[in-house]
Every structure is written in structure tokens, then in C-alpha cells.
Amino acid sequence: MxxxxxxxxxxxxxxxxxxxxxxxxxxxxxxxxxxxxxxxxxxxxxxxxxxxxxxxxxxxxxxxxxxxxxxxxxxxxxxxxxxxxxxxxxxxxxxxxxxxxxxxxxxxxxxxxxxxxxxxxxxxxxxxREVVTVARPLKRTAIIGFDDVALRERDISQISQGYLTSLDQAVGQKLTRPVVTDQVVTLIHLEQAQVIRKGDQVVISANSGGLSVKMPGEALANGGISEQIRVKNLNSKRVIKARVTAPGQVEVAL
Structure with a gap:
């Protein structure tokens, strides 16, 4: 309906x-x-x-x-x-x-x-609505951390360029322009930050329930937080898809 x-x-x-x-x-x-x-x-x-x-x-x-x-x-x-x-x-x-x-x-x-x-x-x-705003001034190209943003109530009818409702949507992103305290973070402010580069040595984490296995790998593509990239398992030589969780860290589900 x-x-x-x-x-x-x-x-x-x-x-x-x-x-x-x-x-x-x-x-x-x-x-x-x-x-x-x-x-x-x-x-x-x-x-x-x-x-x-x-x-x-x-x-x-x-x-x-x-x-x-x-x-x-x-x-x-x-x-x-x-x-x-x-x-x-x-x-x-x-x-x-x-x-x-x-x-x-x-x-x-x-x-x-x-x-x-x-x-x-x-x-x-x-x-x-509660939307993501800047907690302190940040420069262009800065990578947003959890301490850099906060949820505050704003009139969304006045926001024409989109807005974020979760801090996770902003953390790890790269700013395309400088921002000031209390400014609403919109989609035009953000660019996915590449925290892993092609050729980087990474740690592959494979998790299933309470079981966790770690192994060495090599990134075959650039990737930002939460993005999926191709990674070579250096032990088995297999190429797999894994999700970027942090710089030098990727995760795959068993």
C-alpha cells in the first residue's frame, strides 16, 4: 500500500x-x-x-x-x-x-x-530529526573519527543536500571541504577514504560464531571502510572477497 x-x-x-x-x-x-x-x-x-x-x-x-x-x-x-x-x-x-x-x-x-x-x-x-553534525572544526581531506561528529536535532526541511542519521555513516569518510562546529554533515561533504591500497599487506579475519581465524593476505584493490575488495590469501594463494574493517584489516564470513 x-x-x-x-x-x-x-x-x-x-x-x-x-x-x-x-x-x-x-x-x-x-x-x-x-x-x-x-x-x-x-x-x-x-x-x-x-x-x-x-x-x-x-x-x-x-x-x-x-x-x-x-x-x-x-x-x-x-x-x-x-x-x-x-x-x-x-x-x-x-x-x-x-x-x-x-x-x-x-x-x-x-x-x-x-x-x-x-x-x-x-x-x-x-x-x-537527529542528524550527524560536526563536533569540532575539521580541515579538508580530514578522515572523520567518532570524536569528530555528534547527533543533534535539526530541521531537515531546511537541508537540501541530504543528511546522515547515524554516526557510522560518517566515521571513516574523508571530507571534501572544511567544516565548522555544529555544521550538518551532508553527502556533498564526504568522499570514501581509501584506508587500504592495492598491494598492501593485510590481516584477513574469518569469523563464525565464537570461532575466529586470522591469516596473512594481500590487497588486490583499493578499499574504504565497509567496502568489499579482492584479497589474496597468502597461505592458500586463493583470491577471495573481503570487507574492509580498518586500515590493514579485512573480514570474511566463514
Whole structure:
């Protein structure tokens, strides 16, 4: 089941329909109190509908994509002079743009009653996650260690170049540019560091359960942390594939 289908089903839930019914009832009540006027001004009610709709949409997005984090929603103020005919049906709200409810969004609030109308309401959805940041200034070409990075909460809607959610994704990588304290580490900052060069003498570790065997080997290719490279076992002369675990260290599963 895709995200769109899941969200659509949940927006038809009794809780969401009660919310829209409540705002529609307030809309009609306000309109009835202005019997002499042809139209009514209801920017606050439209903001309320938009706020409720976005809360449902963001919660469903987080649940469906299994994205951890917290969110904040700010609906922009509408023109207080905004006027429209009374709506005699439930108001409907849909996400106009973008495809995901993160960052700057636009919600379309629509009346399909006898005098139909549509209002587009802008808002900002800030989604906060724990991402990898720099713990101290680092120079270009530096190899990142565990003490160089930390997880801190940031608004990912403001990060356009990708981000990392685990320290392991950054440790052992080489920086392509200098960074400063608290800076978010993005994908453009990193380059896989070659910790083993072709021709290097390496130690091959073969592990299975509690059994561990070590043997000498020779790297037949360059490799970075967690990369698989071809290695020659100098005892058996066999060529195998092994995963780089540290400078001069590779591992193969038995």
C-alpha cells in the first residue's frame, strides 16, 4: 500500500471527519449571524481547517514512511478581507504541493456546495530529526573519527543536500571541504577514504560464531571502510572477497 492510499484512507477516518464537520458547523453558524451580508469573512476558520488537515497528513507521513522525528506547523495569516459565500457542505482539504508534507506547503480548502469556492492556504511544516553534525572544526581531506561528529536535532526541511542519521555513516569518510562546529554533515561533504591500497599487506579475519581465524593476505584493490575488495590469501594463494574493517584489516564470513 503506497503513502497516498494510506493517507487517503486515514483522512476518511471518523476523527478527521468530525474535525471537518466541526469547522463546517462553525462556518455555517458564523454565516447565519451575518444574515444581511452576502458573504462572510472567515480566515481564522480556514486556518483551523488547514492546521487540522496538516496535523493528520504529517502524522500519517511519519507513520507510513517510518520516519522518526517531531514536527511544527505554522499556517500563514490570510488576508482578513477574504470573503466567500456560506458553504452548506463539509469543507474538504487536500495537499496541493509539494508531494510530501515537509517545508513550504500549500493546502487547498474547497467548498463543493451550492456556491462552490476554493482557497489556497500556505503553511510551513518543520520536521526535526537527529542528524550527524560536526563536533569540532575539521580541515579538508580530514578522515572523520567518532570524536569528530555528534547527533543533534535539526530541521531537515531546511537541508537540501541530504543528511546522515547515524554516526557510522560518517566515521571513516574523508571530507571534501572544511567544516565548522555544529555544521550538518551532508553527502556533498564526504568522499570514501581509501584506508587500504592495492598491494598492501593485510590481516584477513574469518569469523563464525565464537570461532575466529586470522591469516596473512594481500590487497588486490583499493578499499574504504565497509567496502568489499579482492584479497589474496597468502597461505592458500586463493583470491577471495573481503570487507574492509580498518586500515590493514579485512573480514570474511566463514
Amino acid at each position: 503506497d503513502i497516498k492510499t494510506t493517507v487517503s484512507r486515514r483522512l476518511r477516518s471518523p476523527r478527521y471527519r468530525r474535525l471537518l464537520c466541526t469547522w463546517t458547523a462553525l462556518f455555517v453558524m458564523c454565516a447565519g449571524q451575518q444574515a444581511r451580508a452576502d458573504n462572510v469573512t472567515l480566515p481564522d476558520l480556514l486556518i483551523g481547517v488547514t492546521q487540522g488537515f496538516l496535523e493528520f497528513t504529517v502524522e500519517d507521513y511519519l507513520a507510513t514512511t517510518q520516519t522518526p522525528g517531531r514536527y511544527e506547523i505554522q499556517v500563514n495569516q490570510l488576508d482578513p478581507r477574504l470573503r466567500m459565500p456560506m458553504c452548506d457542505q463539509e469543507l474538504t482539504a487536500t495537499l496541493e504541493s509539494p508531494a510530501q508534507p515537509v517545508g513550504r506547503v500549500t493546502v487547498r480548502v474547497r467548498c463543493d456546495g451550492a456556491s462552490p469556492w476554493t482557497v489556497f492556504v500556505p503553511a510551513q511544516v518543520r520536521l526535526f
